Amino acid sequence: MSASQTDAIVVGAGFAGMYALHKLRDELGLSTRVFEAGNGVGGTWYWNRYPGARCDSDSYIYCYTFDKDLLQEWEWSERYPEQPEILRYLNHVADRFDLRKDIQFGTRVTGADYDEATKRWQVRTDAGEVATAQYLIGAVGCLSASNVPAFRGMDTFRGKSYHTSSWPHEGVDFTAKRVAVIGTGASAVQAIPVIAQQAKHLTVFQRTPNFCVPARNGKVDPDVARTRKANYDAIKENIRNSYFGFELNFIMKSALEAPPEERERVFEEMWDHGGFPFWLANYQDMFFSKEANDVCAEFLRRKIRETVKDPAVADKLTPKTYPYGTKRQPLDTNYFDTFNKPNVLLVDVNDSPIEEITPNGVRTRDREYPFDIIVFGTGFDAMTGPIKKMGIRGRGGEVLADKWADGPTSYLGLMVAGFPNFFTITGPGSPSVLSNMPVSIEQHVEWISDCIKHMRESGVETIEPTPDAEVRWTAHVAEVANTSLMPTANSWYMGRNIPGKPQVFMPYLGGVGPYRQHCAEVAAKGYEGFTFAT
Ligand SMILES: Cc1cc2nc3c(=O)[nH]c(=O)nc-3n(C[C@H](O)[C@H](O)[C@H](O)COP(=O)(O)OP(=O)(O)OC[C@H]3O[C@@H](n4cnc5c(N)ncnc54)[C@H](O)[C@@H]3O)c2cc1C
Numbered sequence: 001m002s003a004s005q006t007d008a009i010v011v012g013a014g015f016a017g018m019y020a021l022h023k024l025r026d027e028l029g030l031s032t033r034v035f036e037a038g039n040g041v042g043g044t045w046y047w048n049r050y051p052g053a054r055c056d057s058d059s060y061i062y063c064y065t066f067d068k069d070l071l072q073e074w075e076w077s078e079r080y081p082e083q084p085e086i087l088r089y090l091n092h093v094a095d096r097f098d099l100r101k102d103i104q105f106g107t108r109v110t111g112a113d114y115d116e117a118t119k120r121w122q123v124r125t126d127a128g129e130v131a132t133a134q135y136l137i138g139a140v141g142c143l144s145a146s147n148v149p150a151f152r153g154m155d156t157f158r159g160k161s162y163h164t165s166s167w168p169h170e171g172v173d174f175t176a177k178r179v180a181v182i183g184t185g186a187s188a189v190q191a192i193p194v195i196a197q198q199a200k201h202l203t204v205f206q207r208t209p210n211f212c213v214p215a216r217n218g219k220v221d222p223d224v225a226r227t228r229k230a231n232y233d234a235i236k237e238n239i240r241n242s243y244f245g246f247e248l249n250f251i252m253k254s255a256l257e258a259p260p261e262e263r264e265r266v267f268e269e270m271w272d273h274g275g276f277p278f279w280l281a282n283y284q285d286m287f288f289s290k291e292a293n294d295v296c297a298e299f300l301r302r303k304i305r306e307t308v309k310d311p312a313v314a315d316k317l318t319p320k321t322y323p324y325g326t327k328r329q330p331l332d333t334n335y336f337d338t339f340n341k342p343n344v345l346l347v348d349v350n351d352s353p354i355e356e357i358t359p360n361g362v363r364t365r366d367r368e369y370p371f372d373i374i375v376f377g378t379g380f381d382a383m384t385g386p387i388k389k390m391g392i393r394g395r396g397g398e399v400l401a402d403k404w405a406d407g408p409t410s411y412l413g414l415m416v417a418g419f420p421n422f423f424t425i426t427g428p429g430s431p432s433v434l435s436n437m438p439v440s441i442e443q444h445v446e447w448i449s450d451c452i453k454h455m456r457e458s459g460v461e462t463i464e465p466t467p468d469a470e471v472r473w474t475a476h477v478a479e480v481a482n483t484s485l486m487p488t489a490n491s492w493y494m495g496r497n498i499p500g501k502p503q504v505f506m507p508y509l510g511g512v513g514p515y516r517q518h519c520a521e522v523a524a525k526g527y528e529g530f531t532f533a534t
Contacts, residue, residue: 006031008452009123009133011109011390013099014043016425016441017139018090019064022097023449024137030452033133034103035125041103042090043141045083049167050375051174051198052190053083056215056331057436058275060228061246062086064093065236066442072229079275080217080331111391112136114420119461119533121421124391134461135452138387138424142433145385147378147498149182152356159361161374164191174198177372180362182354184210185492188377189330193338195375203345203369205354205362208327208490209319211300215331216274240443241513245436248281255283255292267299279329287325287484297324307336316348326489328433382492383428383506384408394419407495407504409474411465411529412519414444420462420533423448428506429477433493435512443516450523460532469529481505 010020013036025032038046055062059076074089081089094100111124121136146165148154162172164187179199181188184206196202228235239245255263263283270278278296285292301318308314317336338344352364361371384404392400395418403409403418410416413430414423425444426432432440455463465473481487487494487505495501508515522528 003122003130003132004033005120006033006131006133008032008135008137009121009131010034010137010139011123012036012043012139012141012144012386013038013041013103013105014045014139014141014144015064015090015438016141016445017043017103017137018093018097018099019066019441019445020137020139020425020448021099021102023445024135024452025102026097028449028453028456030135032102033131034099035107035109035123035131036103036105037108039105040087040091041094041099042087044143045086045090047144047167048165048187049083049169049171050162050164050187050191050377051172051194052192052333053164053167053187054078054080054190054217055086056080056186056276056329057246057438059220060225061235061239061436062438063089064438064442065232065239066446068232070096071232075225076220078217078219080215109390111393112422113393113397114395114422116395119420134421136422137448138390138392138422138427140386140390142383142386142426142437143380145381145389147381147385148376149378151354153359154357156359157357157361157374158359159372159374161357161376163376163378164188165380172373174373176200178361178370179203180205180369180371180374181377182362182374183377183379184208185377185379186210186328186330187379188375189332189335191375191377193332193334196338196341196344199343199373201343201345203347203362203371204339205347205349206316207349208321209317210327210330211297211319211324212330212332212335213276213278213300214271214274215333216272217333239436239439239512240516243511243513244276244280244434245431245439245512246276246280248277250281250284250286252284254285254289255295256285256289258283263295264299267296271299271303275331276329279325282325287486290323290485293323293325293485300324304336307340309340313339313346316346322489322491323485326486326493327491328493379492379497381498381501382495383433384495384501385498387424387427392419392422394422405502407502408506409470411470411473412522413477413508414447414519415463415465415530417465417467417470420464423451429473430508431510431512431515432507434507434509439512443512443519447519447523451527454523454527455532458532460534462533463527463530465530473529476510477508478505480508480510484509 007030108126388401408428410429413427490496
């Protein structure tokens, strides 16, 4: 069978892969082929269909901004739209730009080898197909490799079990069912209140309690939507140059300097407003000083005690072992209140570890709990997981997963030395998951597309970072993280949710705006830190 040949291969058809296809095919005129494991576009929003699934970024900025007409024509119904609405939006984008004809669905890339003789990537799929391309774009997502814990007896359970990130398309009926949710991260925080409304009984198994902030979802006011549409140029500029890709800025003051009454008022305002401001627009030293952080954390702990009626349950739900904001901020709608319901039980697995899954349910050290349905809200092998799973081998047959055995290395989170013409969209070492992701995705796709355009105009065939640039950037990513409290938590940002994963802070904390500017300067200086070859 002869291998199909295109200029570019893109792996993944979520926000990132879809825009990459449009940019490379429609603007640069490259023949481009996309492989997507799912049977439709949308990535995260194709897979994560659990009850309560919605984005936590405000809808008016959780979207593409590259096309003015698209921005004007799409109407978001809610402040944080539910998964079906986001998926409808991404399908609309696929139709509008005629993307599907170049996407091969239901096809997983299982290997990619760089052939030094032809200077092309040879990509293999789970269908046994081989395709080659000059450029390989990893648009595999930061949160697309599910983390399914390896409990003993997983296969023996006679009921139904689901992971939030691969939810059945027809939905799950919890009526009259005894349900377990294992995990209390951002997805579980969204799902638990909805499941509790339907299930006969819900048991939540918690390892680490979370600091939650109310989402305060609601319908979008048509006047507000109109004003935003009239101001999208400014909004776009603002989010692209902000710290986290939102219209949010830190309070340029120390939490410790603000008088207690002022602080209390500010906290209450952010609490009432809901959403990410409490996390990303708090006092500027919140992420950096433990004492300042404690003040913010104590406010949130008090809110838990005020909401949860049983003091023992409130105590279990109260985070005490890590600084506030150092794990992904879950936004909640009635999360803590759900634990006041008579049909909801919280089990702290630190007191009573899960020993095995049995045919009837879950056995902890203390007892067996019978269930009809088990929901795993256990998150992802974040950031490096999906890239490693692509089976990438670069120059000299070097295996990327081996190169990253002690943690990911990269230059700008965009490329890796020894892997020519392989680009990672929102790869480790870039702001990625520490940002409103469509902003970071657009920046990467545009940088990559400009880079390929430059290569074609200059008649060069390959680009890759110098080892030195990669070492320096990787050290810089760690150095910036280490100025903050971020690395101190057992977070997935640090790889600590996966047994044996190297403990390295993977995203870049230097800020979306400064990072964008730095990437632009690198390009303006003739792609400083990269080498080109013909
Ligand atoms: C429940 C949930 C809520 C979220 N909420 C927010 C939010 O509020 N704000 C925010 O900014 N971000 C949020 N995110 C992050 C979200 O992942 C990004 O916003 C965005 O959707 C990422 O798009 P992407 O295209 O980079 O990756 P994805 O959407 O993950 O798409 C990657 C695609 O690549 C495919 N793929 C992976 N490996 C292979 C392979 N080897 N072969 C073929 N196909 C492959 C996958 O099937 C997937 O469809 C959320 C994530 C989750 C899970």
